[in-house]
Amino acid sequence: MRIHFHGAAGQVTGSMHLVEAAGKRVLLDCGMQQGSREMEAANAGDFPFDPASIDALVVSHAHIDHIGRIPQLVARGFRGPVFAQEATAELMPIMLLDSASLAEADAERANRKRGKGEPEIQPLYTRDDVEDAMAQVRSLRYGARTAILTGVDVAFRDAGHILGSSIVELWADGRKLVFSGDLGPKGTPILRDPETVREAGLVLMESTYGDRNHKDxxxxxxxxxxxxxxxxxxxxxxxxxxxxxxxxxxxxxxxxxxxxxxxxxxxxxxxxxxxxxxxxxxxxxxxxxxxxxxxxxxxxxxxxxxxxxxxxxxxxxxxxxxxxxxxxxxxxxxxxxxxxxxxxxxxxxxxxxxxxxxxxxxxxxxxxxxxxxxxxxxxxxxxxxxxxxxxxxxxxxxxSAHADQHGLIEWYSGFDPHPPLALVHGEDEARTTLAGEIEKRFGVEVELARPGMERDV
Incomplete structure (x- = not known):
């Protein structure tokens, strides 16, 4: 099993990680970059892989920085299933149709201002693109281990971040990968606490607040x-x-x-x-x-x-x-x-x-x-x-809907034995601090994921 890191690897937004296993290619999240104009402009660029080569997409939750580029993925050739927890599957079209409406409105405003002879500006994607993409969504319940492709199984665990947010467990080639998605803090109102996972060959863990703890x-x-x-x-x-x-x-x-x-x-x-x-x-x-x-x-x-x-x-x-x-x-x-x-x-x-x-x-x-x-x-x-x-x-x-440094370390401590760790979804200062704390406490290998980096499980 090999992981290719493409998004939210050195920054918080744009979650996108490609898993190659059992002769298949599974994408974990397909998120939009958010922040500066340069980051947001990058959303219109090419994917770092051929969308048509992806066999399945697995979504951790419905925030735009985790799902925002799915309509583009489909429009550019992805034809496989999109797996999401049941509540996430209901939230996705709401989020993406709103995103498409904003993109269409932005393009319309820009075209009104464009000079004579300048090319017409196209929206990132349209509401029709969203409808096409949502036809490929398949919903799964928490806790149900499911064969999503030949030789590839997936299960969702409650991440406690937003409604339907999921920790992703993925089995293939006799190995197990765990992707935290975004983890919520314990005691968050409305939601249940993040579930503990015991075993993994490699953990991809978010690190948004890896350098600080929240107020009581x-x-x-x-x-x-x-x-x-x-x-x-x-x-x-x-x-x-x-x-x-x-x-x-x-x-x-x-x-x-x-x-x-x-x-x-x-x-x-x-x-x-x-x-x-x-x-x-x-x-x-x-x-x-x-x-x-x-x-x-x-x-x-x-x-x-x-x-x-x-x-x-x-x-x-x-x-x-x-x-x-x-x-x-x-x-x-x-x-x-x-x-x-x-x-x-x-x-x-x-x-x-x-x-x-x-x-x-x-x-x-x-x-x-x-x-x-x-x-x-x-x-x-x-x-x-x-x-x-x-x-x-x-x-x-x-x-905050994200676990703080204490919460992230506590969640990771639930693994027995403690597996190697790759930190994603965080700025470098937060990731470096968290990596140092985990290495000191558990004596494990911690990597800071970078775009284009590869890692075997």
Missing amino acids: RAETISELGGILEQAWNDGGNVLIPAFAVGRSQELLYWFARFWDEWKMARWQIFLDSPMANRVLKVYDRHHELFDAEAQEIWRGTPNPFRLPNLRGTITAQESMAINEVERGAIVIAGSGMANGGRILHHLRHNLGKKQTHVVFVGYQAEGTLGRRLVNGAKSVRIFGQEVQANAQVHTVGGL
């Missing part, structure tokens, strides 16, 4: 409540860039959990994302994947997805109307790194106001607007306009 969750939730109280007293609005899958639902969970303590009834809460509102319905259909506490809260009042002051805004007109609210609005909108989506419009209208509070609740990749704001930029460009960053910016790190 109870402290984090107290901090979030304090920010909301401060924002109310300041007479402004609260803007929360959040991905449509995972963080948006968790925020609503906490609003319901602390409904009385945080005086949530006084706010107008806007879930300003057609995609996030569709995702809520998928969560509603998959209560069986929730942890015990979430099951109890879902049966209580208020239900997190049916808060009396929650408004799901779908149309552009509804979204624009939010900016007429001068105070008392909590706006949850994508993207989570503020590098696109409706949150940009709200930032353009509110970032210059001192009474505005901007709350980042997830990882901000290098090159994104979110990273610049977190790093203290005094002004930023939004839609070509220079906007002063006078708002109060908060980073609530303890809400």
